[in-house]
Amino acid sequence: MKAMDAGTLTEPREGLHARPHIEVEVQQQSERQLPSRDVVFSIRDLSVYYGGFKAVRNVSLDIFQNQITALIGPSGCGKTTMIRCLNRMNDLIENARVDGEVLYHGVNLYDKRVDAVEVRRRIGMVFQRPNPFPKSIYDNITFGPKIAGFKGNMDELVEQSLQKAALWDEVKDRLKESAWSLSGGQQQRLCIARCVAVQPDVILMDEPCSALDPIATARVEDLMQDLKSEYSIVIVTHNMQQAARVSEMTAFFTAEVQEDQDRRTGVLVEYDKTEQIFTNPSDERTENYVTGRFG
Amino acid sequence: MASRAGSLTASDLVAASLHGRKRDIGGGIFQALLILALFVSLLVLLVLLYDVISGGISVFSERGADFLRGRLSIVTAATAGVGQGIFGTLLLTVIVVLVAFPLGIAAAIYLEEFAEDTRFNRFINVNIRNLAGVPSIVYGLLGLAIFVKLLAEFTGGRTALAGGLTLAVLVLPIVIITSAEALRAVPHSIREAGYGVGATRWEVIRSHVLPSAAPGILTGTVLSLSRAIGETAPLLLVGAVTGFLASGGASLYEQLYGGYTALPVVIFRWASLPSQDFRALTSAAIIVLLALTLTANALAIILRNRYERKW
Ligand SMILES: Nc1ncnc2c1ncn2[C@@H]1O[C@H](COP(=O)(O)OP(=O)(O)OP(=O)(O)O)[C@@H](O)[C@H]1O
Ligand SMILES: [Mg+2]
Numbered sequence: 027m028k029a030m031d032a033g034t035l036t037e038p039r040e041g042l043h044a045r046p047h048i049e050v051e052v053q054q055q056s057e058r059q060l061p062s063r064d065v066v067f068s069i070r071d072l073s074v075y076y077g078g079f080k081a082v083r084n085v086s087l088d089i090f091q092n093q094i095t096a097l098i099g100p101s102g103c104g105k106t107t108m109i110r111c112l113n114r115m116n117d118l119i120e121n122a123r124v125d126g127e128v129l130y131h132g133v134n135l136y137d138k139r140v141d142a143v144e145v146r147r148r149i150g151m152v153f154q155r156p157n158p159f160p161k162s163i164y165d166n167i168t169f170g171p172k173i174a175g176f177k178g179n180m181d182e183l184v185e186q187s188l189q190k191a192a193l194w195d196e197v198k199d200r201l202k203e204s205a206w207s208l209s210g211g212q213q214q215r216l217c218i219a220r221c222v223a224v225q226p227d228v229i230l231m232d233e234p235c236s237a238l239d240p241i242a243t244a245r246v247e248d249l250m251q252d253l254k255s256e257y258s259i260v261i262v263t264h265n266m267q268q269a270a271r272v273s274e275m276t277a278f279f280t281a282e283v284q285e286d287q288d289r290r291t292g293v294l295v296e297y298d299k300t301e302q303i304f305t306n307p308s309d310e311r312t313e314n315y316v317t318g319r320f321g
Numbered sequence: 322m323a324s325r326a327g328s329l330t331a332s333d334l335v336a337a338s339l340h341g342r343k344r345d346i347g348g349g350i351f352q353a354l355l356i357l358a359l360f361v362s363l364l365v366l367l368v369l370l371y372d373v374i375s376g377g378i379s380v381f382s383e384r385g386a387d388f389l390r391g392r393l394s395i396v397t398a399a400t401a402g403v404g405q406g407i408f409g410t411l412l413l414t415v416i417v418v419l420v421a422f423p424l425g426i427a428a429a430i431y432l433e434e435f436a437e438d439t440r441f442n443r444f445i446n447v448n449i450r451n452l453a454g455v456p457s458i459v460y461g462l463l464g465l466a467i468f469v470k471l472l473a474e475f476t477g478g479r480t481a482l483a484g485g486l487t488l489a490v491l492v493l494p495i496v497i498i499t500s501a502e503a504l505r506a507v508p509h510s511i512r513e514a515g516y517g518v519g520a521t522r523w524e525v526i527r528s529h530v531l532p533s534a535a536p537g538i539l540t541g542t543v544l545s546l547s548r549a550i551g552e553t554a555p556l557l558l559v560g561a562v563t564g565f566l567a568s569g570g571a572s573l574y575e576q577l578y579g580g581y582t583a584l585p586v587v588i589f590r591w592a593s594l595p596s597q598d599f600r601a602l603t604s605a606a607i608i609v610l611l612a613l614t615l616t617a618n619a620l621a622i623i624l625r626n627r628y629e630r631k632w
Contacts, residue, residue, distance in 0.1 A: 118516060120438060147519030157510035159529055169528060170518030217514070224518050 064091035065131075066228055066258045067112060072126035074107050074116065081107045082292040083284065084126070087277055094250055094259045096269035096300065099279035100315070104292025105262040106154070108279070109230050111135075112260060113149035114142040147174055150226035154233045154262075156213035158205035158220070163197050166205045166216055170224035183223060190253065191219035192245045211242030218249065222257075229253065231261040235268065247272050266316055269300065276303040278312045373611075377604030388605060393562070393582055395590060398598030403606050406587040409481065409561070410550055410613065412576060413583055416485025417492060417549045422542055424489075425496025429538075432497070433504040434526055453494035460491040461555030469559050479560025481581035487559050488552060492545040499541025503534040536625040543621035547614045553585035561586040584610045 067089040074082040082104035089095045089112075097105045107116070114135055116122040128135045135145055158166050167184045176183065184201070188194040193215040197208070205216055214234060221229055231250075235243040250259055250272055263269050269276055277297040281290035296303060296312045307313045380388050384402075391402015432449075436442045464487030468476050476483040507530050515525035562582045584606060591603040 113517075115513070115516070118513065143516075143519055143521050146516060150519075151517040153510065153513060153517070155510060157508075157514040159511060159514060160533055169515075169520075173518075173520050173524050173528075220514075220518060 063093075065089070066091050067260075068127075068129035068132075069111075070127040070129065072108075072111060072124065072128060074104070074111060075123045075125070076119070077121040079289055080284065080286075080291045082279075085279075085292075085294045087294060087297045089258065089260060090275065091258050092254055092256075093274040094254055094261060094272050096273035096276045097260065097262045097279065098264070098266065098269050098276060098315075099292070099295075100281065101264075102290070102292075103279040103281040105279055106232055107292065109232055109260060109262050110151075112228070112230055113151055114145050115151060117142050147224060148226050149228045149230060150221035150224060152214070152217050152221050152229065152231045152234050154236060156210055156217050156237065158208070158213050158216050160204065160206055162202045163205050163208070163216060164201040166220050167223045170220060174224055187219040187223040188216075190222050190249065191215040192249055193219055211238045214238060214242070215246065215249075218246070222253070226257065228258045228260065231259065233262050233264060236264065243268070266304075266318075270304050273300045276300040278303060278307075278309075278315060280311055280315070373604045373607045375604075376601055377606075377608050380601050380605035381608075388602075389609070393587060395594060395599075398596060398602055401591075401599075401602060403584060403587055403609055405582050406584040406606065407609065407613075408576075409581045409583040410585075410610075412481050412581065413485045413488055413556075414546060414550060416482065417489045417546065420486060420489035421493050421496050421545075421549075425493050425542070426500050426538060428493075429497045429500035429504060430526065430531075433501050434522070434530065449494050449497050453498055457491055457552050458554040458558070460487060461558030463487070463490065464555055464559040477578040479580070480578045482577045484556055484559050484561055484581060484583070487555050488549045491552060491555060492549050495545040495548065496542050499545065500534070500538045503537025503541060504530060506537060507533045536628045539624045539628060540621045543617055543624065547617045550614055550617060551585055551610070553583075553589050556583055556586050557589070584613065 065088045069085055069087050069089070072082065072085045073080060085108065097108060099105055110116045111124055111128055112130075112135075116124060124136055130145070130149070133140065159169065161169075164184055167187050168180055171180070171183060185194060185198075188197060193212060196212060197203075197216075200207075205213065208216060214237065218229075218231075218234070235246050238246065247268065250261070253259060261269075261273065275297070276299075278295045279292050280295050281292050284291045296307060296309045298308075302308075303312060304316050307316065313319075384391075388402045389407065390404040391400055393403075393405045394401035432442070432446060436445075464483065468483040468486045469478055472483075476486065511529050511533060512525055515529045520528070560580075562580045588603055588606045588610065591599045591606060594600075
């Protein structure tokens with residue numbers, strides 16, 4: 027767990043389960059001592075359905091601690107669907123159903139005993155479109171820590187979080203102003219700061235830069251590199267260069283026609299070191315996509 | 322292209338195409354019709370207003386506050402007033418606010434935020450909409466059967482409490498619908514943002530959905546009040562007094578559990594009297610009722626503006 031100067035959330039954190047669960051604690055403890063390639067997420071044979079439609083089929087992959095993992099692939103191949111499985115955001119979609127397992131430090135997030143709210147406290151999310159609360163900049167940051175029972179110095183936490191998101195200098199004199207008065211790029215960095223403020227273990231980013239100009243994009247990318255030492259990051263991106271620049275591991279998805287489905291279902295084509303994916307992919311479909319010959 | 326003389330330049334051609342066709346005749350006629358429609362409705366309204374004000378203004382200039390304080394009478398026009406009517410209407414309004422607003426807003430929160438999208442819940446939703454369209458006289462019959470007869474022990478029969486409860490039930494569907502619409506208008510992204518930082522459903526609703534929906538809820542509910550203020554038919558059925566009303570120096574308890582009247586009922590009664598004096602009183606009472614309704618509407622606007630500026 028990370029140590030924060032501004033005080034910490036009530037430590038030790040209770041388990042993901044609504045009621046404390048001894049086995050889990052033991053498992054997490056032993057994994058913490060392993061070297062840097064700790065597995066954060068172990069996705070096992072995951073399929074996602076929207077009603078009768080199978081959006082993603084049989085995905086299995088491991089996501090590692092303190093690394094940036096990029097999910098790439100053509101539009102509609104299920105990247106958003108995938109990443110939303112990692113913190114149970116799909117629970118909010120009424121007809122979504124998940125098959126298979128998402129093991130987070132060995133605990134299946136879709137286990138009945140797991141509390142989705144606890145999951146999202148540990149696994150934060152930055153959405154494709156900036157979505158600050160219609161409140162002041164300050165209140166945007168403090169909402170998460172407040173409901174998590176943060177007892178430390180709130181002003182300090184706000185400053186730290188904004189600094190981590192490279193936004194502090196731009197907003198330090200207008201913290202009481204509405205977050206909706208910020209520009210789109212500033213709003214997105216505010217959302218990142220808001221996510222960081224609850225001190226999650228993992229940050230999920232769904233195309234965080236799709237609404238940003240190159241300068242703001244560069245800042246967010248720098249930010250990810252800074253955050254990597256403390257957090258594990260999963261990012262969805264349409265920008266091939268971005269995936270190549272920032273990530274250690276890359277997963278390429280595509281949409282394919284299945285015998286039993288009339289719409290195209292997302293499948294994982296290849297998952298490897300980013301360098302490998304971009305220079306020497308083993309699958310022809312990956313090569314076509316990363317070289318821009320995707321039809 | 323050196324030789325330009327005699328031939329059209331590029332900018333001439335662009336200008337010719339941009340300056341456009343002749344006037345859009347169909348559009349012009351349509352616009353004129355729209356304006357006409359607007360003026361006709363405004364004109365009707367103005368005539369009504371003029372009629373009421375010219376008929377009632379004399380009462381105010383001659384008797385002033387005395388008319389506002391005066392007691393309900395259908396015999397002596399010279400001393401009759403709307404004091405009891407105003408008081409009754411305000412009392413009914415308070416009951417509506419206390420009963421219909423919390424119930425209606427709570428029901429809307431349940432329907433929008435908690436209820437699953439099942440066939441049964443959709444059935445309920447549709448029928449709340451239907452209820453909003455039910456004629457008010459039907460609510461009067463309902464109030465008579467339930468609040469006056471069935472719950473007589475609790476309401477005391479034909480009392481202000483029974484009248485207020487009837488009006489509360491009458492505006493309840495409107496309160497639910499407008500509140501539900503205000504809640505639905507809160508962008509999904511705000512909810513996701515709340516859940517994304519680990520909030521529970523109730524925390525998201527309390528901290529983000531309700532504050533965002535509050536201006537809409539307030540406007541809708543306060544506007545539904547003006548409907549309650551203007552209703553006559555159901556009150557006649559559940560026993561608003563139209564003649565002499567004996568009350569004076571009564572405690573709140575006695576007011577709640579006693580005979581009552583309301584402005585629209587007073588107007589209804591006076592309008593049915595043949596005497597010329599009462600005709601003027603009728604107009605004057607209408608002015609008072611209009612003023613009350615407009616105040617409620619203005620309140621809605623002020624509340625909404627204040628709430629919107631808050632964060
Ligand atoms: N709420 C939903 N209900 C039904 N189908 C959905 C829903 N959300 C997504 N889908 C479908 O699931 C498939 C995958 O969608 P998803 O949003 O995961 O794609 P994506 O890879 O994120 O695409 P993009 O790059 O355009 O964001 C698409 O065919 C989409 O139509
Ligand atoms: Mg997407």
